[in-house]
């Protein structure tokens with residue numbers, strides 16, 4: 001399981017690059033696979049975004065027949081991606097799959113790439129939530145949004161929208177406005193690390209759901225998150241390490 005990072009090859013770790021070069025077969029969602037250069041003696045098996053279980057089974061089957069098989073994910077394979085799908089398949093699949101050597105090669109996940117574009121919004125306690133209700137009920141997502149916002153977490157939102165779910169991100173913003181001040185900083189990071197990268201800093205009251213698409217990661221600040229305006233430069237967004245009411249840590 002190999003993480004490709006958010007896009008640009010310079011975000012691919014040397015470890016991931018080495019693992020990719022060694023693979024005889026590479027499985028993945030077609031648009032992620034398109035980022036992997038085709039090498040001699042290496043066969044690519046692209047599949048659709050939604051076919052994660054079938055892709056995991058096909059790759060494990062291939063490995064069980066003796067192949068050196070890579071499965072690629074954008075960002076990190078363990079964050080809303082293929083590594084969990086592969087573990088699910090191993091747990092419920094044939095005994096032979098448990099005997100396979102498996103390795104998880106981490107990648108830079110979208111929330112870290114977006115955060116690095118604008119400062120340190122994840123500088124203190126944060127959580128990550130996928131807004132996709134393909135694999136969980138929307139009511140559960142609402143409960144988690146309520147809990148995360150009221151507990152003071154900065155929230156990274158993956159999968160804010162899809163063609164099948166055009167309204168959910170708008171609903172999520174409405175929900176968050178019930179817990180957080182209108183001035184709460186919100187960051188939209190789109191296609192970060194790719195040529196069409198776009199990063200926008202706004203506030204919770206001004207945040208427009210239409211500005212997010214499937215390639216967007218949204219960071220909603222906490223009550224502590226701040227914006228530093230800078231002359232002639234883009235603003236910095238950060239969440240201070242100390243929270244009011246907390247004892248100040250003194251480092252040596």
Ligand code: SAH
Nearest residue numbers: 006075076081109110158159191192216217
């Ligand atoms: N495993 C991936 C996440 C897959 S879920 C990772 O670790 O990053 C897909 C979601 O990730 C997208 O809907 C979007 O919210 C986010 N995403 C992936 N790549 C991105 C990028 N380059 N810029 C901004 N968001 C991205």
